[in-house]
Amino acid sequence: MYLCCQLLFKYLPQHDYIFAAIAKQVPQARFIFVDRPRRNYVAAQFRSRLQTAFAKFDLDYQRYCIVMPTLPMDDYLSLSLVADVFLDTIGFSGGCTSFDSIACNLPIVTLPSEFMRGRHSYGILQVLGVTDTIAQTEADYIEIAVRLGLDPEWRKDIKARMRLREDDLFDDLTCVRALEDFFKEKVNAGFS
Secondary structure, three states, X not given: OEEEOOOHHHOXXXXXXXXXXXXXXXXXXXXXXXXXXXXXXXXXXXXXXXXXXXXXXXXXXXXXXXXXXXXXXXXXXXXXXXXXEEEOOOOOOOOHHHHHHHHOOOOEEEOOOOOHHHOHHHHHHHHHOOOOOEOOOHHHHHHHHHHHHXXXXXXXXXXXXXXXXXXXXXXXXXXXXXXXXXXXXXXXXXXX
């Protein structure tokens, strides 16, 4: 089960084929997307795009894709705990969802882009020290996602290393201390 829980507007049309390319190689794949009910028109457009992308691979997107309504936090975390892989959006990376995935030991496939908005998961995985699932190209992204779907031992290894290193991420006070120092410097500069 591939969890794809970013806001649907983050999924760009040029990347729709990626889900179908993964499904072509992982026949048992299921992609779980999350819809925001107030934006039904976005979900309808997204479903139409998926239908087109999967058809190009001679696949029925409805066999592979589930678009769920927004879930309460407990249900969302439960879904994250039973999913196998988190597919980060390309070009507009996850932030909170990536942290949630790591807390649930859910491997993240990401492809960093040029701008900061597409590099959150990349940075998070760098701090975590588990970089095996950081892709360099779209083809690499597909290959990593396929391998995670087909190779439970590798997926288990990634999860174990994430679990071992999660304190390096969640207990890192470097940013907090830097912000404290900044405020102290500004306050002291104002009184001197």
